[in-house]
Amino acid sequence: MATELHLVSKTGMFQEMESRQHRMTADEPENNHGTDKGPAPYELLLASLAACSSATLRMYAGRKGFELGTITADLKFKRDADGNEKIERVISFSENISEERMERIRDIIEKTPVTKTLKRGTPIVTRFE
Template identity: 55%
Template structure:
């Protein structure tokens, strides 16, 4: 399946290798890092958002639906009791019929990364319609 190789020379900055790609991970300066890349939770949220968007695009393309621009915003939350969750918002720049929105909502709930993360924490998704 998928794998990555991580290298850390010193400090909190990390070099991540995934196939032929090189990514960075770090912590913000306020958390002791040098801010040379996204923090680990930001990378986790990026994986969820990317998987959501590309899965929706593949599905819509197969159906012949034009979604326009897809935007996905994801936030990691931890409440006062230590309970963790993710809030995700999905936006299409082109309006969609109600039945299409329902089908697309069913698709984003079944994306591979969504299914993996939902095994350990809740993900709440809202749809922001085109204006």
């Protein structure tokens, strides 16, 4: 799986991005030198994790033939005074899910592609042209 993104930054913290036919923006809030015209980079990171989590759970439930109803995901990125970072992810469903199915869902959520990428710390190779 290859994924690509093209970014153009003309001035300040505002960023314009393209991925396939989709256009996105990113910015920092005003209290962090931005203009607040889009989500901040860490918010986009959380959005990626939330979207992948929900999509993976939908695929799993679809294959197993049961409903999850509305999926709600609330994520927070936290950094403590020592610089330790963590993401808190809270997932809920509007449908009642049996404990047996919830046990499997707990396993599946830890194996979503973005979860695995973040947990293993994917290397980043940077080149300047």
